[in-house]
Amino acid sequence: MSRVLRRIVLPTAAFLMLGSLAACTNAAPTPDATANQLATSLQSLDFAGLSLAGADPTTVSTELGEALAPLESIPRTVTLESVTEDEGSKDPKTATATLKTVWDIDASDTDWSYTTQGTLELNDESDSWELRYSPELAVPGLAAGQYVAKRNTAAARGDILGNNNQGLVTERPVLRIGIDKNALDPSKWETSAKKLAALVEIDAPAYAKSVAAAGPKAFVQAIVLRDDKDRTVTDAQLDAIDGVLAQPGTVPLAKSRNFARAILGTVGEASAEIVAESKGSISAGQQVGLSGLQKEYQDTLAGTKGYSISIFDKDKNEVSSLLTAEAVDGKSLKTTLDLDMQTLAESLLADSASDSALVAVRPSDGAILAAAAGPETNAANTALLGKYAPGSTFKVITALAMLRSGDTPTTTVDCPATLSVDGKAFKNYDGYPSSALGSIPLSEALAQSCNTVFLTGATKVKAAALSDAAASLGLNLSPSTGAAAFLGSVPDTSTGTELAANGIGQGVVEASALGMATVAASVKNGATVYPHLVVDPAPAKAPKPKNPLTKDEAKALSGMMSEVVDHGTLKELAKVPGGTIIGKSGTAEYDEERNAHAWVIASQGDLAVAVFVGDGSGGAQTAGPIVADFLTKSQ
Structure with missing residues (x-):
């Protein structure tokens, strides 16, 4: 069948309608894509793919990355909750993006979460939406030049008790002995380190190397000694070595070094491997069970460490506290040993x-x-x-x-x-x-x-x-x-x-x-x-x-x-x-x-x-x- 071409003549009203439809195709873009890119940029701390109003994306990425660097080991998720064009805004036209940030602070079910809002404005010249950047998009109250950090609070470790609640392992006084580099002329670091190592019977070359590698104001611990009547290293011997510092403290210890040692176990500073395997529940420098019951019942004895998350200025002064969790002390482990x-x-x-x-x-x-x-x-x-x-x-x-x-x-x-x-x-x-x-x-x-x-x-x-x-x-x-x-x-x-x-x-x-x-x-x-x-x-x-x-x-x-x-x-x-x-x-x-x-x-x-x-x-x-x-x- 052959096709018959027909010319259709439309009335004036129809032409007006077509003109109206054509005008619709030139409508202003929505802010949705920019809002989604904002969430992506906050998640990655990379703003290279986002148009900013009056700010440089590279500078913003660097500054915000430095502000959140102390928290980089904590998992964080940023999602876009909503984006709404602001009613009544004309020149420029603006929109509000609401974002939710969730930090997985620890192994518990309680997370740190909050919402922030970012303002987007329509650039008439480029016909695109841009972000009015503020550090508060990442953390409420954060200002330029400030940073956010977490400070842990140790929980008191539980004791190990014996028959009739006898104290088998409890906090006992110790001395943390080492070289205080800040109090010693650099020319004497090596000599003092080797003298101290010989006194407390540790590897002298290895300790001297550790002292040399530490910062110029560091305290480099050599050994932890029980501070009781059986201590054989005297105060006079320590005082005779320049730069030696003996810091008093306490450590969970049994009545003697060998008392039920193979069963009760020991407590010491967490190694890098232990910290890595803990997935955030144990931090560097924390005292943990290394063997025996101390290791097997680490969670029971250690309790839950507390923490605070705060904003600090460039001089490390706390500006404001954002979140605080109190430490929960460990529970005592009851045994039958007499x-x-x-x-x-x-x-x-x-x-x-x-x-x-x-x-x-x-x-x-x-x-x-x-x-x-x-x-x-x-x-x-x-x-x-x-x-x-x-x-x-x-x-x-x-x-x-x-x-x-x-x-x-x-x-x-x-x-x-x-x-x-x-x-x-x-x-x-x-x-x-x-x-x-x-x-x-x-x-x-x-x-x-x-x-x-x-x-x-x-x-x-x-x-x-x-x-x-x-x-x-x-x-x-x-x-x-x-x-x-x-x-x-x-x-x-x-x-x-x-x-x-x-x-x-x-x-x-x-x-x-x-x-x-x-x-x-x-x-x-x-x-x-x-x-x-x-x-x-x-x-x-x-x-x-x-x-x-x-x-x-x-x-x-x-x-x-x-x-x-x-x-x-x-x-x-x-x-x-x-x-x-x-x-x-x-x-x-x-x-x-x-x-x-x-x-x-x-x-x-x-x-x-x-x-x-x-x-x-x-x-x-x-x-x-x-x-x-x-x-x-x-x-």
């Missing part, structure tokens, strides 16, 4: 020639009263985390498995001098009494620590029963002490010689001093004990064993362990004053040269104790006297 018992335990191990541990547990509630590690130079948490073969102290567990299989303390068992299991020869310890060989009651086998009886017993009851008995005595459970801890490991799949060796605490079974103290505590308590160190905040409840220890089982074990002290391997403990003592000794060879760990577990009254010595001549001979001293002196 000050006197811990001190006693540490004194008994201080001169140990090898790694050692003493753990005391209160059977009635599982409270860990002492957890000491020796020798004094050993920084490891041997008491709660050491993993060692428990030797013959494990026979208490094997005895429980045998009782559950139908034996009784009076059941006659065979104790030969030697025994072969799958071709591997086992024998009793050197010096085993010949009078206790042959057919003897199970109770006598435990009293004299007959290896061959419990090797046979383990192979008969099987690994699963052995593992179950360990759990019933608190050894093979997941610990819930409120601190890093290990109780024991008793596999339920061992067979052959491994299973037999497990029965006498060798093989692949492992235990800590805490775990073996828990075994003694469970027997004394008449029920499975769940040891704990932290009271408040309360740790999660420990899982219960499949078959908790019964009163009848505990009574039978207790009677057998009393014979160990009455006439068996621990008869020397019978001389300790006070009530009846139950116990078990143990020796665990750990290499081909027959070097051995020495163990003793015991309980008297409402106190159970385990002592471990890494290199000993025998449980009764090496660990026994330590247990005797502890039970005697802790009464």
Whole structure:
């Protein structure tokens, strides 16, 4: 079909309407794009893409960047809330942009937020909107030449308390000792730094280098010393070195440098790595927990630091306060450690020639009263985390498995001098009494620590029963002490010689001093004990064993362990004053040269104790006297 072109003649009114529509296409631009660019520029602090009325974008970017530089590590978000053309404004035409700024000050849900308003004006010549710049667009009240900064307020750190709310760790006086460069001629900086380093026994070249690198008015700390009667660096020695300054202060400290150090931990200045990982919750120079309970309960103990955000002039004078948050002091951490018992335990191990541990547990509630590690130079948490073969102290567990299989303390068992299991020869310890060989009651086998009886017993009851008995005595459970801890490991799949060796605490079974103290505590308590160190905040409840220890089982074990002290391997403990003592000794060879760990577990009254010595001549001979001293002196 061909198209027919038609000429249309419009009336005059139509032409007038078209003219009106054409005029609409030349309407003034809206301020929306400029307002959105303003929000973007405030977010980036780069005003290069924004038209400014009477101001240079580069200068504005620099000045505002410097004004907010002290807060640059704090996340900030700027959004455009609205833009409205001002009614009645004609020459020039103006509009108001409302912006919202939100600062994520800390890890809490509370942010610092506010709104600001910027005035936009229409430039008739360029037919575009421009910003009337003011520093108040970024922060209310901010003027040219001023800056905004945050000042932190430290929260008081909580104490670590012990049994009956004894103060284990609290603020104690210290001296922060260093070189005050401002008070010393530059020519003497290096000499004084090296003299001070030698006095306080730190690396002299490294400290001198730190002093040289610091600012000309800096105080460069060398060391923090306890300011008590035991301080060996005297005031006279410090005064004799030019430029030395000793600033008094306080630091959370225990009663002595080594008191329960591996457990309680230490507090010190946050490293750059700690500050970075905290995502703003920890600042440079802040005191934080570096190890042990101090680190594990950092949030509880440290509380929440306060802060203020203010505007300052170029001379660092505060002009106005914008925001203030009060510090919230930390809470004290309550533990079960007993000050006197811990001190006693540490004194008994201080001169140990090898790694050692003493753990005391209160059977009635599982409270860990002492957890000491020796020798004094050993920084490891041997008491709660050491993993060692428990030797013959494990026979208490094997005895429980045998009782559950139908034996009784009076059941006659065979104790030969030697025994072969799958071709591997086992024998009793050197010096085993010949009078206790042959057919003897199970109770006598435990009293004299007959290896061959419990090797046979383990192979008969099987690994699963052995593992179950360990759990019933608190050894093979997941610990819930409120601190890093290990109780024991008793596999339920061992067979052959491994299973037999497990029965006498060798093989692949492992235990800590805490775990073996828990075994003694469970027997004394008449029920499975769940040891704990932290009271408040309360740790999660420990899982219960499949078959908790019964009163009848505990009574039978207790009677057998009393014979160990009455006439068996621990008869020397019978001389300790006070009530009846139950116990078990143990020796665990750990290499081909027959070097051995020495163990003793015991309980008297409402106190159970385990002592471990890494290199000993025998449980009764090496660990026994330590247990005797502890039970005697802790009464």
